[in-house]
Amino acid sequence: MAFPTALFVPRGDGPTETEGSAVARPYETVIIFDSALEDAQVQEKIQRLTSLVAPNGGDAVKVDVWGKRKLAYPIDKKEQGIYAVLRYETEPSALTEFERVMRLDEQVLRQLTVVDPIVPTPVPVRAPRPAEEEE
Amino acid sequence: MVMQRRKVCHFCESKVAIDYKEEHLLDRFTNDRGKILPRRVSGTCARHQRQLSQAVKRGRFLALIPYIPDHQR
Secondary structure, X not given: OOOOHHHOOOOOOOOOXXXXXXOOEEEEEEEXXXXXXXXXXXXXXXXXXXXXXXXXXXXXXXXXXXXXXXXXXXXXXXXXXXXXXXXXXXXXOHXXXXXXXXXXXXXXXXXXXXXXXXXXXXXXXXXXXXXXXXX | OOOOOOOOOHHHHHOOOOOOOOHHHHHHOEOOOOOEOOHHHHOOOHXXXXXXXXXXXXXXXXXXXXXXXXXXX
């Protein structure tokens, strides 16, 4: 059943979607790659993934590769992983494909996408109460 | 004398944003069993405790901090 859009009243916080054009939002994705991968292979995978969220040039994506790190607990019987943090702005709809591709990749041990915590979501400013007239 | 000083929320005081990627921070607010410290122990305010518990859970998922420490496994 379709959601009755007429009843959907956008809340005052964050960018609101106008019909037809989705608004880009800041996201942050942490990916843990299999530590068996070479640096070049990791770069190549990141390249491929970033093209999904930033189709016109990967400049918009800030990539921070932490390198090999010991996992706090084994994932898929692996004790180490290569951590990479991507920060970018994209339309929410682009994430579906992005996350699907990562889930299919067996060399991606973990992936977590969250709304970027560093770029603050604008807090609605409450309209000042009209000053009461004093008689 | 049993006079307890009121604990002040660490995050309100330091103005540090809670980041799930900083495992030392998450480590400080979990006990040796990997559990999230209650507010009455850590002194965290309600708002920051909510953000903190979210961050700890994300940190666990990303294997930055353990769900269960090794010595208990």
